[in-house]
Every structure is written in structure tokens, then in C-alpha cells.
Amino acid sequence: MNADELLRDLTEPQLEAVTHAEGPLLLLAGAGSGKTRAITRRAAYLAATVTRPWNVLAITFTNKSANEMKERIVALGAGEDMTVCTFHSLCARSLRIHHESAGLPPNFTIVDQADRRQLIKKALERVQLAAENWRAAAETRISRAKNAMQSPAEMAEAAGYDDKTVARIYAAYEDILAENAGLDFDDLLFKLARLLQESEEVRCKLADRFRYILIDEYQDTNAAQYRIAHLIARDHQNIMVTGDPDQSIYSWRGADIGNILSFEHDYPNTKTVRLEQNYRSTKSILSAASALIDANVGRKKKTLWTENAEGMPVRVLTCDTGSLEAERVVTEIASLIAQGRRPSEFAIFYRTNAMSRALEEAFFVSGVCYRIARGTAFYARKEIKDILAYLRIMVNSADTVALERAINTPPRGIGKTTINKLKQFAEQQGCPLYAAVMRFGECGLSKRAENCIKSFAELLQTLQALADGSARDAIEQAVSRSGLMAQFTEQKDVNPEPLANANELVSAAEEFGRANPEATLLDWLTFASLLGDEDLSRGQSEAVSLMTLHAAKGLEFPCVYIVGLEEGLLPMVRGATDIDQEEEERRLFFVGMTRAMERLTVSHAVWRMVRGATLRATRSVFLDELPGDEVEWVDRSRNGADRNRREPQACVRDDLHLWAVGTLVRHPEYGIGQVMSMGRRAGRTHVNVRFEDGREQPWLLEFASDLERVDFDEIG
DNA sequence: GTCAGCCAAATTTTT
């Protein structure tokens, strides 16, 4: 596409943003205002006019949005050479290249959240504190410190006992990370920010390479990310940021809404463009959402408007209990589907994951397909981590977390006693655990244990010889030689997932190798450690989406339900001391509301079960902030009008004894599946079946006549 | 090495 074509079909403000050439640009983009369109067009336009693609850097927060953005930019004809990536992967790559200046080993491994927890536990042991009392505090505060670019020493200068204690844990944790040659997610940002600050040479290199930078979702940046952006853009000032302060919902993770609010101040010649026309929602939805967000006081004024239809009013539903609320919502969705809507047009949002339970139960009864957008990432699965552990040892033998995981996975007779002896030896010698494994003869082990360790040591050596080859081969070898493959294959009838996931990992590596022929195993590991699972989601089946409000950001659905509008839930915190937090909760609700295109329903229950106890709930203040004339209140509580609620029918058929979790079934249309869970509710039995394509489908057993039980042998 | 049983903890979680 040539430059003129890139400017086609743009609104006036979009055009302004796209064609702005030099200097800082702030794009304040309201929900649903075509922000991505503006940013991708601009990236392509820059590459076509004032600069070359490889001099442009576009940064996002998630892999998903990076991939989407890249795809769209490539489709606009701007070439593959533009760097479109997440903050974290930019950091990982840059630190890999400039590891020497950063004082890092070249083969550092990236430590994920679960590993991080283990390491913090070790740090607690090392400073001899009762783990239970400090674990949670240490986890959040160390992360916060790193995000704010604070070292352990700086933290120790703080006054309180708590700070000093956490600083000790932090220091121990840093030591352990260094011993493992590991960097956690926060380190990636922190270390690059510090490197850019301290090394003029590296800073100039990056600034020269990336002459134009674009940052999406700028309201979610933390102090380290702010520094990185600033240090790259300081000289050329070609920095464009987009975002919406009203959608800042991650302050609890260190995001600083102040970054976007003070952008014009930080970059004095900023041109500010506002995208205020909304293309997503009806007038009713938009004005309800606008009225709500207006209640935030320290807010940068912004007025969203739309040319869309008025639409139906936003509805507020009152129910007696959480489960009745769920039942109502699901019943309504079922009837709309019966009238011709597709399941994928619906989404239900809630504040906490625990709230999905009631909804799931209601879905069981209704038989409507649903899908929960959960956080269990592909790369966080046990079998995947087991494999990655071997690969990590291959590139970084100091990676003790990986070693401890791999040493007896699959079981090879190396028990706690043996491991402790090895650890003891390592400690005495001041060497990494890996060295102890290699010097198994000196650790005072029993003959039996020594043999086990010996073959493990040999395995590691064999694998390490492959470390310089392709990632694909490394994985294949690691999986088969470690015995993991045998384990997965053996259990495939009981649980086919590990085998499937292992194979998927191999194909992912193969694909990566094809796209990056030069890439080493280390490159692939860097890439894989930073990946979530959204890219690998299998089988886009028709289903209603269930997710937390946080997970909803960036998505849109024709029909949206937001449940649990109660004090203590949404907003979760409240009170004069916590104005900022309350405002963030309001933004969270705002984000949820603005996902809706046509129909928006919010609900609350009079009684809510919280941790086993049923408590009287107070309706959320947010509901009272919605404009009266745009909103229809529907009271379905006992004192309300709904006396004709359909009671569940009695159980027709009870085959519970014939069915069990894990039973294989065949469906004429969906193929072979497996019973994932079963339950009884209101005297009826329901089963939840997952099929080969990843689709999950609930059935009420008496209506599940299409399901046929099959035996393992039958499908080989 | 595995498993039942007990206790404690329970927002959100882009990487």
C-alpha cells in the first residue's frame, strides 16, 4: 500500500495522528474509537514516508496484541522488518545482545512466576524467616520495588522494620537469582532500564536503531517501562503513545496512570490527538458508561460520542442469590440463542475467578456451550515445564530450579535424601547443584543412589552436546532421552493432554525455527519463556465467553453481562482512605461496560455466598451512578415481580454409576471426547465433556442421548 | 514414592 492509500477512510483526528511526523505524540483514545487502526496505519505510514521499517519500534503489553498488530502492519504492506513486540521481549533481546555491558551471563534463563515463588521461598529460608508470614508480602513488594527501579540497598534505607526485613529477603533473592543465572520478568525491565541509564553506548545504539517508537496501552506502563521508553526517545523525541487513562486497571501491578497523565509535561512539544468517536456501542451503553466514569474526580475530561443507534436501555438486574443471578443470566442467554443469536456473541464478566462457579453450574443445566478465559498458560503446564527444565539446563547449567525439577522427573529413583546430600555437598563446596551432580562420586551417596545420579549426569551431558543445534531437535532429544516421552505415552489413555502438548511444543519450536533459521536453542527458550497461551488456543468453537473484568480489556461482544455489582465485590475496596483504589474499580467496571456493542446487562444479588458463608450484600454504589433515564431496573428478587420462575424438572434418568470423570464418549458430530467433570444439582446429573478440538460441552445427562460411551481399546 | 488427611488461605495477574 502506498502512503496515500494508508490515509484512506480515516477520520479527521485519526488522520492527524497518522500523519504527524516528528516529535512526541499523545493519542488519547477512548474505548472503541479505532485506536489500533490509527496506530497500525501510522506505523506503516512512517515506514513508507519518513523512515524505514527497521527503524520503527512498536511496543505492546501482550504477545497477542503484538502479533495482531504485526499482522495488520504487514497487511498494510510495511514489511516484516519492523520490530513489533512486548516490552518484555524487547528487554530480553536487548539484554541478550548487550549482556556484557549489563553485567549478565550470556545464557541467563528467564524465571517465570512459579519458579520465582520457589526462589523467594529459598530466600526466606536463607534469611531465616518464617516463610508463612512473609511470603506474600515479599512477593508483591519485591516486584513493586523492581518496577519502581529500587535496589535492595535502596529499599533498606527506608525507615520501617517491614521495609528493612523485605529488603533482606530481596537481597537474598537477588543473590539466588544470580547464582541461578536467572532473571525474573521484572528484572527484564529493570535491568534494561538501568543499562540504558548507565551505558551511554548502549542507549545510543538503541536510540539510533529505533528512531520512531510507538507504545500502546501507555496507561499501563510502570516506572521501569517509562524509563526505557524515555531513554530511547530522549534525543529524537519521536515517541508516540496511545492509551486511555479511563482504562487503567493495573496499578496493583505497578502501572502508573501518572505516566500518561503527565506525558505532555514530560515531553514539552507534545501534540495531543483525541479519538472520542466510538464505533462500538449504542448510545445507551455509551452514555451509561460515560456517566459512570464521570464520577472519577482526578480524571482527564474526555467525551465519548457515537453515531450508532440509541439501542435498548442498559438493564440492572436484581436477584435473590448469586446462583439465581447466574441462572437468570444463563437462561436469558439460552433463550436468545434459541432465537437465533450465536453463543460467541455473548460474554459474562465478573470481578473474581471464584464467581465463575455459579455460572458454570447454570450452564450445565442449560446445556449452552461456554468457555472460560483462564490464566493457565500453555507454558505453565506441568508437562511443558518438565520439558523446558531440561532445555534450560542444557543452555544454563547454573539453573538450579530447572535442575531440581528435572532430577527426578520422570521418577528415576532419586529421592529426597539423595537430593539433600547433593545440596549439602554443593553448599560445602560453594558450587552449583549441577557441579555436585557431575561429581556424584564425592557426595557420600549410597551405591544405589550413586548409580541413579550417574546415569542422570550422563543424560545431561549427552543432552548438552545438542545445545547448539536447532531447538526442535533439542526438544525431541530431551523429551525422548529423559524418559518423559515414555511417561506421556504410557499415560495417554488416562490423560492424553501431556503427549499432545509435548507434540505441540515440538511443532511450535519447528515453526519458530522456520521463521528464524539462525535461531539457537537459547533464542527459542527466550521466546518460549515469554509466551502466554493465547497464541496456541486450539479450536475456535462457538461458545459463550466467561472471564474476569481484567481479562475483558481490549475485547468486544454484542451482548455483555456483568455480574456481582455489590459492595465488597465491585468495588472490592471502598472507603475514604482508598479513593485511588475505588476509582480504579470504577474504571474496571467502565472497561467492562464499554465492551458491549448492543446489549448490556449488569446484575447484583441480595445474598451472596462468600467462602462458604451466605452474606447479605449491599448493592454497588456504581449502580447508583448510572443515569436514571438510560437504565432499566429489573427486580427479580423475592420482593420483585418474578413469581413465575421455571422450577427445574425432576431427574429422568440417573446413570451416575455408569459414568465417571475420565469416561470416553463419542458424539456423532463432535467426535471423541472425555468427561471432564460431573455433578448433581437440583436432582439432576450433568456431565462436562471436552472434545478433541478443545471444545467443552456440558450436558444434562437425561438429554445426553447423543453421547455414546466408548472403551479405550476401541479408539486404539 | 505415593496418597490420604489436615490446615490455612482465598482480588485482579498482560510478562
Place this chain on the structure above:
DNA sequence: TTTGGCTGAC
């Protein structure tokens, strides 16, 4: 209520 982690018995 549910879940995960840890402990102690086989």
C-alpha cells in the same frame, strides 16, 4: 466452599 501445600503413614 474450594484449593493448594505439607505431613506422616505405607
